[in-house]
Structures are given as structure tokens and as C-alpha cells.
Amino acid sequence: MPRSSATRPTRRQREPLSRERIARAALALIDAEGLEACTMRRLGASLGVEAMALYHHLPTKGDLLDAVMELLLDEMDMPTRAEAPPLQRVRRVMRSYWEIAVRHPRAFILLAARRFNTDRAFRLYEQLLEAFADAGLDAAGSARWFRLIGGFASGAGMAYAASSEAVADATSLRLEHAPDRIPYPHVRAVAPYLRVQNLDAGFEFGMDRLMAQLTLELHGERR
Amino acid sequence: MPRSSATRPTRRQREPLSRERIARAALALIDAEGLEACTMRRLGASLGVEAMALYHHLPTKGDLLDAVMELLLDEMDMPTRAEAPPLQRVRRVMRSYWEIAVRHPRAFILLAARRFNTDRAFRLYEQLLEAFADAGLDAAGSARWFRLIGGFASGAGMAYAASSEAVADATSLRLEHAPDRIPYPHVRAVAPYLRVQNLDAGFEFGMDRLMAQLTLELHGERR
DNA sequence: ACCTGAACACCGTTCAAGT
DNA sequence: ACCTGAACACCGTTCAAGT
Numbered sequence: 329m330p331r332s333s334a335t336r337p338t339r340r341q342r343e344p345l346s347r348e349r350i351a352r353a354a355l356a357l358i359d360a361e362g363l364e365a366c367t368m369r370r371l372g373a374s375l376g377v378e379a380m381a382l383y384h385h386l387p388t389k390g391d392l393l394d395a396v397m398e399l400l401l402d403e404m405d406m407p408t409r410a411e412a413p414p415l416q417r418v419r420r421v422m423r424s425y426w427e428i429a430v431r432h433p434r435a436f437i438l439l440a441a442r443r444f445n446t447d448r449a450f451r452l453y454e455q456l457l458e459a460f461a462d463a464g465l466d467a468a469g470s471a472r473w474f475r476l477i478g479g480f481a482s483g484a485g486m487a488y489a490a491s492s493e494a495v496a497d498a499t500s501l502r503l504e505h506a507p508d509r510i511p512y513p514h515v516r517a518v519a520p521y522l523r524v525q526n527l528d529a530g531f532e533f534g535m536d537r538l539m540a541q542l543t544l545e546l547h548g549e550r551r
Numbered sequence: 552m553p554r555s556s557a558t559r560p561t562r563r564q565r566e567p568l569s570r571e572r573i574a575r576a577a578l579a580l581i582d583a584e585g586l587e588a589c590t591m592r593r594l595g596a597s598l599g600v601e602a603m604a605l606y607h608h609l610p611t612k613g614d615l616l617d618a619v620m621e622l623l624l625d626e627m628d629m630p631t632r633a634e635a636p637p638l639q640r641v642r643r644v645m646r647s648y649w650e651i652a653v654r655h656p657r658a659f660i661l662l663a664a665r666r667f668n669t670d671r672a673f674r675l676y677e678q679l680l681e682a683f684a685d686a687g688l689d690a691a692g693s694a695r696w697f698r699l700i701g702g703f704a705s706g707a708g709m710a711y712a713a714s715s716e717a718v719a720d721a722t723s724l725r726l727e728h729a730p731d732r733i734p735y736p737h738v739r740a741v742a743p744y745l746r747v748q749n750l751d752a753g754f755e756f757g758m759d760r761l762m763a764q765l766t767l768e769l770h771g772e773r774r
Numbered sequence: 775a776c777c778t779g780a781a782c783a784c785c786g787t788t789c790a791a792g793t
Numbered sequence: 794a795c796c797t798g799a800a801c802a803c804c805g806t807t808c809a810a811g812t
Binding site: 590591592602603606611612 | 803
């Protein structure tokens with residue numbers, strides 16, 4: 329679909345540019361060819377337009393990447409109070425964050441590395457922190473559990489993205505594909521369980537343990 | 552120290568280039584001016600040499616970044632069996648990984664985003680997985696706990712790096728500095744606890760909970 | 775063996791100009 | 794109001810040439 333408009337950039341018959349349309353094209357480009365392929369010139373070309381036309385809708389490349397982040401965050405599950413009990417809401421939000429890494433391994437690093445500065449990002453935080461509060465955590469506890477659970481989700485997503493086939497940077501040794509050539513016995517034994525196919529189960533395992541520990545703490549078993 | 556050789560690149564009196572010397576200069580450049588400032592041209596200049604001279608020691612920029620990663624991994628604590636009980640070893644390794652984010656916030660993303668493909672990285676994995684095995688985990692359990700604890704450490708490090716002053720990309724809204732302007736009550740309440748000064752305590756909190764859950768599991772309280 | 779100079783094919787971004 | 798063309802100051806990398 330972006331292809332068709334790209335192949336013949338007939339000036340008259342294309343819909344006008346917009347921040348959102350540009351961001352969608354950028355995400356498609358990143359998914360298909362990687363973050364480093366997403367240049368203003370190539371993005372313009374994929375929209376049948378000169379690179380400089382983009383600057384009419386986005387003042388800088390940083391704003392473009394922020395727009396792509398918003399698009400990614402739009403894919404997240406944001407359950408409301410009515411939909412599920414607090415800890416289930418936390419879990420669904422985190423699960424959907426992880427799923428962004430699975431669907432967009434080459435774009436996920438934007439979420440992990442860039443500051444969340446858009447209103448949409450703050451709305452997401454609000455929803456999540458509301459769930460923590462509803463579960464019974466105070467502000468300090470919310471901050472800590474947010475860092476713990478969110479840190480895990482982010483790190484797990486990055487690990488998925490890094491070991492995904494879609495990401496470039498492949499070099500000689502590859503943990504997943506040539507474990508027999510690794511001269512370290514523990515690494516060799518564990519490597520099969522770190523394959524990309526097992527990462528989703530690994531994410532669920534991690535979330536299980538984190539939620540178990542949080543539940544324990546909320547019910548006053550410690551401290 | 553890199554400065555002095557940079558200011559006057561008198562060709563005769565400088566020590567010869569090497570992979571390691573170049574990598575050290577690159578890390579210094581990243582620490583001082585950010586990852587995007589670490590270009591072959593500017594790195595060469597900081598060593599009193601043309602950019603092209605670097606290609607004699609490192610075939611490509613990716614190899615340069617791998618060399619920087621090795622330097623970072625060199626800073627990690629790699630306690631041996633003799634030094635501490637297994638879970639303490641896991642904890643020390645993870646703690647030192649986190650400390651790399653604190654010392655090198657602008658370089659840390661290399662560890663989080665690039666594949667670990669050097670021998671040094673595998674040696675680190677081996678040490679860590681040996682500790683998991685010594686603690687009583689089988690290969691599958693080691694993989695899962697490695698992903699959980701490592702994912703948290705990586706995500707926490709990225710969060711530290713992203714909220715560190717040293718990283719560019721600052722835009723209008725800033726969670727830490729203008730919490731009063733955020734129209735979301737839970738975010739506003741939690742924001743003070745997410746300040747960069749509190750992140751180290753947050754890391755320790757997370758590690759405490761993870762180790763507690765792991766200990767519980769090893770002692771057969773669940774499953 | 776190690777470094778340089780010039781060049782190539784790219785970048786993001788500015789600015790004056792076109793419609 | 795929206796887009797283009799040419800230009801500027803950069804990139805990583807190649808290659809022939811210098812010492």
C-alpha cells in the first residue's frame with residue numbers, strides 16, 4: 329500500500345501529506361528496512377515527494393521519531409478501571425508493550441532509548457500508575473514497581489529486538505545459531521533456551537514472577 | 552590525557568594507533584559529547600590523525616563500536632566461584648552492569664542494543680550462568696532467570712541513561728523538572744520518585760525483589 | 775607498514791524560488 | 794499553503810598515492 333504510491337509519484341493524484349501520514353510511512357520504512365534506512369530523503373521518496381516537503385509538517389527529524397513513537401504507543405492496550413482488576417491491567421499494559429517489540433523489532437529501540445515527551449505517553453503512564461495505585465501502592469511504591477516491571481518489559485523487548493532476524497549488525501559469532509562453536513559450557517547449555525522462539529514464554533515467565541512478588545508484598549507478607 | 556595529544560598532533564612524538572587506543576578515545580568522545588559525536592572524522596581528529604588512518608586498525612565503524620563495548624564490559628565485576636556464594640555473584644555482576652549505565656550513560660545503549668558477539672561478552676555470560684547453575688538452576692531455569700534479571704538490569708540502565716542529563720534529545724515536557732505542568736495526577740504524584748537521584752535506590756529495590764523471588768523458588772516454596 | 779588527499783555516495787537542514 | 798532545487802556542512806568508506 330505504501331508501495332503503490334511510491335512507485336509512481338504522480339503529483340496530482342496523491343493525498344496530501346500530514347504528520348500522521350508521514351509517520352505511518354516512516355514506521356513502514358523502519359519495519360521493512362531498519363531505522364537507519366529511515367532518512368528524510370528516502371522517506372520523502374516513499375511518499376512520492378522531495379525530502380524537503382516533509383519539513384512543512386515536521387520541523388525536525390527528532391519530531392518525526394516522536395511521531396513514530398506515538399504511533400507505536402497507539403498500539404498499546406490501555407485498559408480502563410472498568411475493564412479489569414488493577415494487577416491484570418498492569419499486566420495487560422506490559423504485555424502490549426512487549427508485543428510492540430515483537431511486531432516492530434527495528435522500531436522498538438525508539439521507545440527504549442528516547443524520552444517520552446508526548447501527551448500520549450503521559451496518558452499511558454497515568455493509566456498504568458492509576459492501576460498501581462488501585463492495587464494499593466503509594467507513590468513511592470508505584471515508582472519502584474513501575475521501574476521494576478517497566479524496566480523488565482523494556483529490557484526484554486530490547487533483547488527480543490536485538491536477537492530478531494530483522495535487525496542488522498549480524499557478525500561472525502551468533503549465540504542462537506552456532507552454539508556448538510561456543511567454547512563455554514554453560515553458555516552452550518543455556519543457548520537453546522534463549523532462542524528467539526522461546527522469548528515470548530520467557531516474557532510470560534518473568535511477568536509471572538514479578539506479579540507474584542508484587543502480590544506477596546501487597547498482602548503484607550513482607551515488610 | 553587524550554586532550555594533550557589532540558591539541559598538538561605533532562606527527563613524530565605521538566604513540567602509534569592501536570585498536571585499544573582508538574576504542575579508549577572513542578569512549579572518551581562518547582562520554583563527553585555523545586554517541587552521535589563519535590564519527591570517524593572527529594575521532595581521528597581527537598587522536599591527531601586523519602579519519603582514514605583508523606581503518607588500518609578497525610575495518611568498519613561497527614568494529615569500532617564492538618571495541619567500545621568490550622571496553623565497557625571490561626569494567627564489569629566478574630566474581631569467581633571462590634569469591635562469593637552464587638546469588639551474591641549474580642547480584643554483583645548485575646550491579647556492575649548497572650554501574651556502567653551510571654558511569655557511561657551515553658555509551659550504555661551500545662550494550663542494550665547491539666548483539667554481544669565478542670569473546671569477552673561470552674566469558675561474561677559464562678561466569679553469570681555458572682553462578683545460576685551453582686545456585687541450583689537447570690539450563691531452562693537459568694535462561695529464564697537470566698532474561699528476567701538481565702532484562703531488568705538492561706531496562707533500568709536504559710531508563711537511567713535516558714533520564715540522565717548527559718543525553719541529548721531533551722524536548723519541551725520534562726517529567727523530572729516540570730511535574731507541576733503535567734495534567735495527570737498519578738504521574739504528578741509519582742514523578743518525584745522517578746528523579747535520576749532516586750534511580751540507584753530503585754535499582755537496588757528491584758534487585759532485592761528479584762533475588763527474593765528467586766530464593767523462594769530455589770527453596771521449593773512454589774511449583 | 776602506516777598514514778594522507780581526494781573523491782563518492784550519502785546525510786539533515788536552510789533558503790530562495792516556484793505554483 | 795505547499796512543494797522544489799540548489800546549496801551547505803557534514804557522514805562512512807574506497808582507492809591511489811605518499812613516506
